[in-house]
Amino acid sequence: MPRLSGRGGMADASSTTTVPCGGTGRVRTAYRCRAYPTPEQAVMLSRTFGCVRVVWNRTLAARHARWHAERRSTSYAETDRALTEMKKQPDLAFLGEVSSVPLQQTLRHQHTAMTAFFQKRALLTYKTHRDGRTLAMVDRWYPSSKTCSACGHLLAMLPLGTRHWACPGCGTRHDRDVNAAQNIAVAAGLVETQNACGADVRHEGQPSVRSAVNQEPQPARVGIPRL
Ligand SMILES: [Zn+2]
Numbered sequence: 718m719p720r721l722s723g724r725g726g727m728a729d730a731s732s733t734t735t736v737p738c739g740g741t742g743r744v745r746t747a748y749r750c751r752a753y754p755t756p757e758q759a760v761m762l763s764r765t766f767g768c769v770r771v772v773w774n775r776t777l778a779a780r781h782a783r784w785h786a787e788r789r790s791t792s793y794a795e796t797d798r799a800l801t802e803m804k805k806q807p808d809l810a811f812l813g814e815v816s817s818v819p820l821q822q823t824l825r826h827q828h829t830a831m832t833a834f835f836q837k838r839a840l841l842t843y844k845t846h847r848d849g850r851t852l853a854m855v856d857r858w859y860p861s862s863k864t865c866s867a868c869g870h871l872l873a874m875l876p877l878g879t880r881h882w883a884c885p886g887c888g889t890r891h892d893r894d895v896n897a898a899q900n901i902a903v904a905a906g907l908v909e910t911q912n913a914c915g916a917d918v919r920h921e922g923q924p925s926v927r928s929a930v931n932q933e934p935q936p937a938r939v940g941i942p943r944l
Pocket residue numbers: 865866867868869870884885886887888889
């Protein structure tokens with residue numbers, strides 16, 4: 718494996734793989750690179766990664782705050798201006814001490830990720846509407862599987878492999894996915910639930926914010942039929 722740089726610096730070498738692609742005469746080439754930074758460069762890289770995390774987290778928090786307050790998404794240009802303002806804040810002045818290129822890349826990557834998320838959500842909304850269903854979204858941390866849809870009892874844990882369980886609070890036996898779907902439907906305001914006495918129950922800790930699809934990849938999380 719050749720080393721292309723002899724100065725102990727950033728861009729030392731790697732391997733090259735050439736794979737013939739059957740019959741077409743074309744080849745596919747892959748490069749694998751590894752950096753060997755000096756101690757000074759390692760410190761600068763570490764600081765840069767730290768700054769990238771700060772910019773990512775602050776920008777994401779600002780996006781969420783704007784969405785919840787104004788129901789308005791944030792453009793890339795707005796995040797870029799916000800980054801300029803961040804650098805002027807005394808407690809964030811260190812952001813100006815690293816290259817601005819990775820920080821702006823961070824903004825671009827986040828904007829791309831958010832755009833993909835909203836496009837996906839728009840597609841889901843269209844498909845569920847077309848099929849006569851309703852797209853229900855709840856906070857990603859909402860414990861839809863671990864909460865009894867009959868009495869609201871919250872289990873401390875529910876292993877992923879457990880498909881059926883009995884509620885220690887009220888004794889109801891649950892199918893994991895059906896129970897989760899019922900909880901999501903209630904949380905999303907699609908239906909009211911009732912306890913064993915017939916009175917309306919709103920589960921304690923029910924999410925008021927519907928910001929993301931539920932964390933578990935269960936088919937019931939979208940396209941819940943109107944009950
Ligand atoms: Zn229960």
